[in-house]
Amino acid sequence: MEIVLIISVVLALLVGGLIVGLLDRRPAPPKGSYQGVRDADDPRPAPRHAAPGGSTAVLERPEAEEAPVDLVEQEVVEEVEAEPAAPELERPEAAGSRLARLRARLLKSNNVFGKGLLALLSRDRIDEDTWDEIEETLLMADLGTEPTMELVDRLKSRVTVEGTREPEQVxxxxxxxxxxxxDPSMDRRLAASRRDGRPAVTLVVGVNGVGKTTTVGKLARVLVAEDRDVVLGAADTFRAAAAEQLATWGARVGVPTVRSEKEGADPASVAYEAVAEGIRLEADVVLVDTAGRLQNKSNLMDELGKIKRVIEKQAEVDxxxxxxxATTGQNGLTQAKVFAEVVDVTGIVLTKLDGTAKGGIVVAIQRQLGVPVKLIGLGEGADDLAPFTAEGFVDALLAD
Structure with a gap:
């Protein structure tokens, strides 16, 4: 009996061990089907969870705890909504190199004017026919009748007294x-500094087609190159592309633009808000672009007068x-006279001077309006606008 009991126990132990061995040799679940808690030393990869929109995100699972679903969604949303890096701002060209480059262009565009006068004055014999040619050259250069006669008289007097014919002396x-x-005595400085705790305010006026909005954008670059803080006001609300064009110019150099989303909005209101923004930001200068419509003097006067009055409720127009x-010649003088009767013009910006040999227009405009040319444009490039100087202008006209 005892022998039978012992045999039964031994058999039971053998059967139990066999079952345990078979269980230990079960195959592992395939990759991707793991659903339980994963040990830290488990060599199998962490599970991947489907993210919204079809993307996936690999999560670091805390030990013995699955990551909550809302955490997955939060991480994916943060990745999708991350703001792109700000574009690198352009660095405008400094005034010094800009002036040298523009003088070279002026030399090419007005070479006929300067060379023609030098050739005539260097003749061995200067008779009345020669003086007629000199007079004609000056008139063709849009110097104007009165300035031309004045210059010819002065040249006659000096040539007669000094009797010079040497090229360098001439x-x-x-x-x-x-x-x-x-006239180098004219004050050509721009109002571009804060005064009385508020920014300088500049109105830019002119007819459509002269490059007015582009000039405002280029002027902003001139001021940024001088480390000025600038705010732009897009008060030309009657031309659909004007505000967008101005905002693009400003964005390239990090200058804010105040504009209305509504076409045909009140330009005086936009100008007012631009100056208010300039005051709030403690800017140095606010540049206000205005409409260039010239149907009749009355409408122009009303609109520009209103803009100026509204601005002056909070700041003076400096x-x-x-x-x-410049290519319009004497027609430009007619426009200038109309605007001078409407607003108190303090300076001229002469564009497209590289497209004409009529450099005398500078003198004619200053004589007619009694205000200085302060800036000149000599090309289509972003930095093709520079401060005007009398000496630099004349030297370019007479350069070899």
Whole structure:
């Protein structure tokens, strides 16, 4: 009996061990089907959870705990909504190199004017026919009748007294007289500094087609190159593309633009808000672009007058710059007279001077309006606008 009991126990132990061995040799679940808690030393990869939109996110699971679903969604949303890096701002060209480059262009565009005068004055014999040619050259350069007669009389007097014919002496004589005509005594500085705790305010006016909005954008670059803080006001609300164009110019150099989303909005209101923003940001300058409509003087006067009055409720208008196209010649003078009767123009911006040999327009405009040319444009490039100087202008006209 005892022997039978012992045999039964041994058999039971053998059967139990066999069952345990079989259980230990079960195959592992396939990759991707793991659903339980994963040990830290488990070599199998962590599970991947489907994210919204079809993307996936791999999570680091806390030990013995699955990551909550809302955490997965939060991480994916943060990844999708991350703001793109801000675009790198352009660095405008400094005034010094800009002036040298623009003078070179002026030399090419007005070479006929300067060379023609030098050739005539260097003749061995200067008779009345020669003086007629000199007079004609000056008139063709849009110097104007009165300034032309004045310059010819002064040249006649000096040539007769000094009797010079040497090229260098003739060049210096002509340079002195032309510089005097352009008038270096005129104040060509721009109002571009804060005063009385508020920014300087500049209105930019002119007819459509002269490059007025582009000039405002280029002027902003000139001021940014001088480390000025600028705010732009898109008060030309009657031309659909004007506000967008101005905002693009400002964005390239990090300058904010105040504009209305509604086409045909009140330009005086936009101008007011631009100045208010300039005051809030403690800017140095606020540049306000205005509409260039010129149907009749009355409408123009009403609109510009209203803009100026509304702005002056919070700040004085320090500068009114009139943009003129140099290629229009005497027609530009007519435009200038109309604007001068409407607003107190303080300076001229002369664009497209590289497209004409009529450099005398500078003298004619200054004589007609009694205000200085302060800026000149000589090309389509972003930095093709520079401060005007009498000496630099004349030197470019007479350069070899």
């Amino acid at each position: 060049r210096e004589l002509l340079r002195e007289e032309l510089v005097a005509m352009v 500068e009114v710059l009139l943009v003129l196209d």
